Amino acid sequence: MCCVGRWTTIRLLGQLVAPLPPIDHGRGSPWARLRHVSENPARWRELRYVLLRFPIGIATFVIAVVLPTVAASIVWTPFHLRRDDHDWGTWPLSTTIENLGTNSPWSWLFVPTGLLFALASLHVANRLAGACGRWTARAIGDVDQIDASRPLTINSMPKANSSPY
Numbered sequence: 605m606c607c608v609g610r611w612t613t614i615r616l617l618g619q620l621v622a623p624l625p626p627i628d629h630g631r632g633s634p635w636a637r638l639r640h641v642s643e644n645p646a647r648w649r650e651l652r653y654v655l656l657r658f659p660i661g662i663a664t665f666v667i668a669v670v671l672p673t674v675a676a677s678i679v680w681t682p683f684h685l686r687r688d689d690h691d692w693g694t695w696p697l698s699t700t701i702e703n704l705g706t707n708s709p710w711s712w713l714f715v716p717t718g719l720l721f722a723l724a725s726l727h728v729a730n731r732l733a734g735a736c737g738r739w740t741a742r743a744i745g746d747v748d749q750i751d752a753s754r755p756l757t758i759n760s761m762p763k764a765n766s767s768p769y
Contacts, residue, residue: 609740617737621745653743671725678718682711
């Protein structure tokens with residue numbers, strides 16, 4: 605799972621992430637090998653990343669869906685109010701927005717306002733992607749192993765120990 609996180613961080617977000625350290629499975633029984641692998645602090649760091657990535661991924665997905673949806677609904681408001689005769693509900697501002705959207709000459713200001721909100725939401729999404737990339741680089745990358753003088757790509761990452769299995 606962390607390999608996917610490294611790949612997306614390097615390729616899509618352009619962040620430097622240290623190569624994945626090779627896994628030394630050790631010798632002996634499966635229990636001894638599991639204990640040997642679990643002693644590596646890099647594996648615990650990767651596990652923490654994977655466990656935190658799920659709720660953070662849900663939050664970023666919600667933000668990525670809600671922002672353009674709100675922008676589109678703001679743009680669509682004057683068209684919707686003139687096309688359909690639907691009740692907006694009983695919340696405090698419903699009659700104000702309905703009157704503004706149908707009877708006011710200012711109702712068409714919803715369209716440029718929504719377009720500006722769409723533009724702002726693109727910038728917010730871009731900043732959010734950059735923040736997620738920096739967090740991933742810090743969470744699963746070992747800062748001491750990064751050589752900033754050369755670009756780090758998937759092809760330059762060392763291969764894990766090859767195994768016949």
